[in-house]
Each structure stands twice: as C-alpha cells, then as structure tokens.
Amino acid sequence: MIDPEKGFTSDVITDPNRFVGRIDLIRSCMQALNSPNSLIAIYGKRGVGKSSLLRQVQQMALGDYTLATHAGLNHEIPIKPRKYLTVFYTCDSIIESGEALVSRLCNDQDEEDGLLRLVPHDGKEIVEFTRAKEVSAGADLKVVNWGAKGVETSKYARVVEGDTVQTFRNFVSSIVQHQVKGRMKRDGLLILLDEFDVLENKRGLGSLIKSLSSKDIKFGICGIGQDLTDLIEDHASVERLLEQGAIHVKTMPTPEARNILNKAEELFKGELAIENDVKDEIVRVSQGYPYFIQMIGKSCVSKASQLGLQTINMHVYNRVLEDIKGGVAFPTLESSYQRAIGNSEARQMLLHLMAEQPEENTLFHEDVGRIFLKKVRSDAEDFDVDYLDQNLPRLLDKKFGSVIRRIPEGQGIYEFTNPVFRLYVNLRVI
Ligand SMILES: Nc1ncnc2c1ncn2[C@@H]1O[C@H](COP(=O)(O)OP(=O)(O)OP(=O)(O)O)[C@@H](O)[C@H]1O
C-alpha cells in the first residue's frame, strides 16, 4: 500500500515544501510582513487555499523564506527581514463580539499556537521549536510545561477584572518585552486569526484591531469573502493599514493546478507516477480548486494501490470517477448532496443544472462561479423542471445545508456556497 498522504493532503498545508504556486500572493504577504504597520487580510472563496497561505505567512514571519526562494523571489527578500513570534488562532461562530475574541485569545492554551503560551509566568517551561523540517526553518516558542500552578488565566499576573481588552494589552506587552524583544530578539508579535468570517458580530472589529496594532504587534486575518467587507465590516477604519496587506486568493491557474500533481509525484519519490492525460483530466474537473485536486489525487493513489499499480493511468482514474459518480468516493460531499436533494428528482435535476452553468463574469466583480437564474430557467424548461420556484427554496434553506445562496447585489443571481460541492455535483450522476 502506498500512503496517499505522502503526496496529497486535504489538510491545510503548513510545510513550505508541499505548497505550490501563488507567487504573487507570496510576494504580497512578504511585503506586508515587512512593512511595520500593515495589517494582513487574506480572503477568497471556500477551499481555494487561504489557510494554507496563512500558514506560509507564519513561516515567513519566523524568518523561514524557503518558500519565497523556491518561488524565485530571492532578490525580493529584504536583507534583514522583519522577524516575529507568532500566534495562530482559528475563530468559531460562538464568538459573538470583538471582546469575546480577545478573551478567547487570552485563554487559548494551544501549546504551539496559543497566546497564553508566550506570557511569561513562574514555573512555566518554554522551549524553541521549528514549524518545518528544514534546517533553515525559523524558531518559534512552545510550552512544554505549564508549571505547578496550572493554566488558569487568573493565575497570570495583570489580569484586569472586567476589562478584557486591557488584560489582552497587558498580556501582549509582557510578551513583547520578555519573549519577543528579550528572549528571541524579534521585531514583533504576529497574531494570525483564521476563519475570521464566521464571527457572529463583526461590528467594530476593524477599529479594535487597529487600536491593538502597533509597530510591535501585527495582525493577520483570514476568511471566506468576495471582498474585504465580508471580512471587516468597518474596513474604512483599517484602510490605510491595508494598503499592502489585502490579499485575494483566487482559483489556481491551470499550470499551477497541474503543479500540485507534479509536486505529488515528487513527494512520492518514484513510488508512483501520474500519466499526463490523467493530469489533464484532474486539472480540468477541478477548475482551479486545489482541494478537489488533492481529494481526487488521494482517491487515485488508493485505487492504484488496490489494483497493484504504480502508475495512475486512465483506467485507475476512470475507476475513481465511477466511485464519485456512484456517490461512494467522498462521503462528506455525498451527504451534503443527499441532504440537498431529499427525495425529489426535480430538485436533483435543478441542482445539476445549476452546477453545470459555465462560470461567467458578473457585472460586479471579476469573480467567477455564479449562476444566473434566468439562464437556468430556460434550460430548466427544456429539461422539464416545471417547479423551479418551488424547488429552489430548499436548496437555499439552512435546514437542508444551504448549498446555494443568493448574491445580495443582484436579482436572481445565486452561487454555490461551497464551490467544491459544485464540482462534485458536476461529476455525480443523476
Ligand atoms: N498552494 C497550495 N498548494 C497545494 N495544495 C494546496 C495549496 N493551497 C491549498 N491547497 C490544498 O487545498 C485544500 C484547501 O486548502 P485550505 O484549507 O488552505 O483552503 P481554505 O481556503 O482555507 O479553505 P476553507 O475555506 O475551507 O477554510 C487543502 O487540501 C490544501 O492541501
């Protein structure tokens, strides 16, 4: 058995050696990291590779510029790049305000990514470690022992009862003084917040972040959105901070998408090859979404292993396609599919019609992947879907997974909430 994870992964990519393409974005991230005041805001559709890019920002922040070097940006790396200690936090929808977020940060006990790990405290043992395998990798700090007093925040000095923001400021300034400047001699602390879009109430978050940012503390936020307003409602307040740091992650261009497959072959170190026509097909059906490439890649490796082959050829690929068509390849996507269609053939038909619509430019953005209901309506007549208006609501309904959502800017414009789900529907057979 060949381990599919050797070459493919559906996880966020932390190792710079597995990260493919995105040269322009790496450049922008590098510039934002090296400008003293900039805020970094990474946004784009679901599954395009935002979190992986954010993890690369973290690597560069630690001084590991392997990725930039591999991307051919060597001459653009500053002679003395700004170096940081880092915090990485993934938000969730239970966090209802900026203050709640700040409080979460103050209490996060993650040993390698949490803020609390860096607050100096008697008896706590902190050691240097690296986040990548490379020798050149930059060091960060992690906790190996929280000390006899345990991890209760209240045991830490300078907690201000009832004032979370001030407590946070106190934590951060002691981190900057003792760990960032003192122990590690870095330029600043970088706080990365992933899935920022899920925060329930975004009011005032921009100005809060602005007030907490300084030459010693930089923020990087990341989440699903068409534009910055989806991420920071009051983005006007951070506009100047974002001159260099607004980073829109789009789908991958074809050569880059193909390089994920080339990279995988490289990572398999001769154990496995992928034939060119298969690469063409995988790239075609994935439409620039790296997640889909990784998932199909993984399935192909497993299938090749089952068949005792060391090459992913068309035969292997077609077997994988059959599994996808039959709904047995990707259980999570399949359950979304089943939930959306219920027992209705008409709704299933409508879902497929919508998924098939070519990605078109809209009036509003250069963005792709939206469906124009008008177009579907005329196709639907051809296909005998009479009850379009009755079937559409369920596809929009939260109870059934909201696989499609209405775009606020235009009447009758919809898009798939998860673009990868759209790709899946296209391969699934009715
Ligand atoms: N630059 C890249 N090279 C290779 N694979 C990538 C790259 N970026 C992302 N991927 C792959 O794509 C998938 C999605 O990546 P990631 O989780 O970073 O996306 P995301 O935009 O944060 O997704 P979500 O919107 O669900 O949070 C993962 O399987 C990851 O391995």
Ligand SMILES: [Mg+2]
């Ligand atoms: Mg993500």
